[in-house]
Amino acid sequence: MSAPRRLVAVITAGLLAVSLTACATSERDAGGAAGGTMVFGAAGAPKNFDPIFNDDGESFRPARQMYDTLITYKAGTTELEPGLATSWTSTPDGKQWTFALRPGVKFHDGTDFNAAAVCANFDRWFTMKGAAAQSQMIYYGDVFEGFAKNEGDASGSPVYKNCQARDANTAVLNLNKFKGAFPAAFGLTSLSISSPTALKQYNADAVTQSGDSFTYPAYANEHPTGTGPFRFESFDKANGTITLARNDQYWGEKAKLDKLIFKIIPDENARKQELAAGTIDGYDLPSPADYGTLKDAGNQVLVRKPFSLLYVGINPKNNPALKDLRVRQAIAYAINRDALVKTKMPEGTQVATQFMPDTVAGYAPDVTTYPYDPNKAKQLLAQAGQQNLTLNFYYPTEVTRPYMPNPADLFAAMSADLAAVGIKINPVARPWNGGYKDDVQKAGKQDLHMLGWTGDYNDAGNFVGTFFGRPKAEFGQNDPAMYAELAKADSIPDPAGHTAAYQQANRDIMAKFLPAVPILTTGPAVVVKGNIQGLVPSPLTDERFLTVSKGEQQ
Known part of the structure; x- marks a missing residue:
C-alpha cells in the first residue's frame, strides 16, 4: 500500500464544477487568444508527474x-x-x-x-x-x-x-x-x-x-x-482531476488556454456521455463504433496515423510448458487476429506480422507468420505433450489504450480462441495503474498478458529493442542470443546496415524466439467538440495543447 501523500488542493468542489463546464475569458498578453478552460477526458490516472519514472501515455x-x-x-x-x-x-x-x-x-x-x-x-x-x-x-x-x-x-x-x-x-x-x-x-x-x-x-x-x-x-x-507551456497547479484525486495553468513566462508561443484540466474517466462509454453532457471538451480513444455518431453530433474525430502495436506476451517463468517453442507457436496459431481487426478495431488497423509497424525501417516483409489455424495449434500442443495446458491470462481494467480500445472485449475474444484449441484459461483482471503493470512488468506473475506500445520515434530499436533487447520480468526468460542480435543491429551506424540487421533480427524473433505474439497495429483517434481548434493528432500520441483554443459552442 502506498504511503499517504499530501496533495495540493487548489480548487474547491464548487469552483471545479464551474471550471468543468464554463469557458471564461481573461485579459492577458498572449497574442490575443481567447483564454478559457479546456477539460479533456483522460483514459487513466497518471502514475506520477516525474517523467523519468513513467512509461505510459496517461x-x-x-x-x-x-x-x-x-x-x-x-x-x-x-x-x-x-x-x-x-x-x-x-x-x-x-x-x-x-x-x-x-x-x-x-x-x-x-x-x-x-x-x-x-x-x-x-x-x-x-x-x-x-x-x-x-x-x-x-x-x-x-x-x-x-x-x-x-x-x-x-x-x-x-x-x-x-x-x-x-x-x-x-x-x-x-x-x-x-x-x-x-x-x-x-x-x-x-x-x-x-x-x-x-x-x-x-x-x-x-x-x-x-x-x-x-x-x-x-x-x-x-x-x-519543467519549462513547458503549462505549469502544475493541482491533482485532486477525489475528483480525478489534474489542473494545469498557462505558463506566462514560456519561452515559445504562449498557450492560448488559461487552464487545462485532465479529468480521469477510465470507462470509454462514460467519457462519451460526459462529452455529450458538455462536462468535458474532448477525450482520447473513442470506440471505433462511435466515430459516426460522434461526428453526427458535431464533434471532430481526429484519427492518428498508425504507430501502435498490441501483443500477447508469453512468460515461461511460472509455467515450464511455455519454454517449448511449439507451445508458443500454438498460441500464435490459435488467435484469430483477422477477426479481432475486423470486429474490434477501427478502420485502418492491420494484423501484425512482427513487432513494429510496416512504416519503420527494419520491418521485414518475409518473416515467419502464424495465420489463424486452430488445427495446427492443436497438433503443436499434442507434439509438445501439452493437451491439458492451463494458463493464467492477465488483462487490464480501468484503462483504454491506443492499441486496445476495450481490453475486456479483446481478452474475451482471444481467450475463447485459446480455449477452442484446448488451452484452459484462468482470467486475471487487474487495474492498469493499480496492480496490472507491476504484476506483469515487475513481478512477472502472469503466464500470458495483453500489452502494447505506441512508438516514441521512428527506429526499429524503439520497438523490438525496447521489448526484447534485455532480460525483463514481463517475458520471464533469458535469451542471450536474441539480446546480442538486437545489440549488434543497434550498434551499426550505417543506415543501410542498421536496417538490414534489424530485418534479420525480426526474422529470427518470429522464427526462433517468439517471446510474444504480435496481434495488430493501429492508429487510434482523439475526439473534441466542434469549437475546439488547434489540436493536432500525433502518431506518437504526443499531442501538445499549447496550440489549442476554445471558441463559442455552436
Whole structure:
C-alpha cells in the first residue's frame, strides 16, 4: 500500500464544477487568444508527474504540457525539430552529441535553464541510487542500458559516459558507444528536463518499494517543475482531476488556454456521455463504433496515423510448458487476429506480422507468420505433450489504450480462441495503474498478458529493442542470443546496415524466439467538440495543447 501523500488542493468542489463546464475569458498578453478552460477526458490516472519514472501515455500526457525535451517532434509527424536545443550535432562515431541551447529559458520555479541544468538531469539519471528507483526508469534502461552502479535487476553496461557544460548555452553529451536511438530518443518524454533546484528541494530520487507497490516523493506527486507551456497547479484525486495553468513566462508561443484540466474517466462509454453532457471538451480513444455518431453530433474525430502495436506476451517463468517453442507457436496459431481487426478495431488497423509497424525501417516483409489455424495449434500442443495446458491470462481494467480500445472485449475474444484449441484459461483482471503493470512488468506473475506500445520515434530499436533487447520480468526468460542480435543491429551506424540487421533480427524473433505474439497495429483517434481548434493528432500520441483554443459552442 502506498504511503499517504499530501496533495495540493487548489480548487474547491464548487469552483471545479464551474471550471468543468464554463469557458471564461481573461485579459492577458498572449497574442490575443481567447483564454478559457479546456477539460479533456483522460483514459487513466497518471502514475506520477516525474517523467523519468513513467512509461505510459496517461502519465506522459500531462507531463508533455509541463516539460520540454532537448529535441521534440514536429506536430502530427515523427520528424524531429528543435526543443530546448536549437540545433544538435554528433561526431562521426556517434559517441558525442553537442547541443546549442535556447538562451533565456526559465523553469517554472524561476531558475535558469542552461547547460549546467541539462548535465544535472543526465547525471541524475545515470547516478540514480536504489533498486526501486532504477526499476521505475523503464525508458532510461531501454535507451541508456545501465547506471553508474546497477542495483536490483539493472545489469547493463551504460551507454552514457558524462555531460559537459561547455558554456551556459552549450551542452556536450559523451557516450560509451554508438546508439541507433539517437538523436530521436532525445525527444522522449521520459528524458524531459527538470529544474535541478526543484529536484533537490523536493527529494526527487526518494522512490521506495513495499512488496509490489512503489511510493514516489514530493517532486513527483506535488511539485513537477519543467519549462513547458503549462505549469502544475493541482491533482485532486477525489475528483480525478489534474489542473494545469498557462505558463506566462514560456519561452515559445504562449498557450492560448488559461487552464487545462485532465479529468480521469477510465470507462470509454462514460467519457462519451460526459462529452455529450458538455462536462468535458474532448477525450482520447473513442470506440471505433462511435466515430459516426460522434461526428453526427458535431464533434471532430481526429484519427492518428498508425504507430501502435498490441501483443500477447508469453512468460515461461511460472509455467515450464511455455519454454517449448511449439507451445508458443500454438498460441500464435490459435488467435484469430483477422477477426479481432475486423470486429474490434477501427478502420485502418492491420494484423501484425512482427513487432513494429510496416512504416519503420527494419520491418521485414518475409518473416515467419502464424495465420489463424486452430488445427495446427492443436497438433503443436499434442507434439509438445501439452493437451491439458492451463494458463493464467492477465488483462487490464480501468484503462483504454491506443492499441486496445476495450481490453475486456479483446481478452474475451482471444481467450475463447485459446480455449477452442484446448488451452484452459484462468482470467486475471487487474487495474492498469493499480496492480496490472507491476504484476506483469515487475513481478512477472502472469503466464500470458495483453500489452502494447505506441512508438516514441521512428527506429526499429524503439520497438523490438525496447521489448526484447534485455532480460525483463514481463517475458520471464533469458535469451542471450536474441539480446546480442538486437545489440549488434543497434550498434551499426550505417543506415543501410542498421536496417538490414534489424530485418534479420525480426526474422529470427518470429522464427526462433517468439517471446510474444504480435496481434495488430493501429492508429487510434482523439475526439473534441466542434469549437475546439488547434489540436493536432500525433502518431506518437504526443499531442501538445499549447496550440489549442476554445471558441463559442455552436
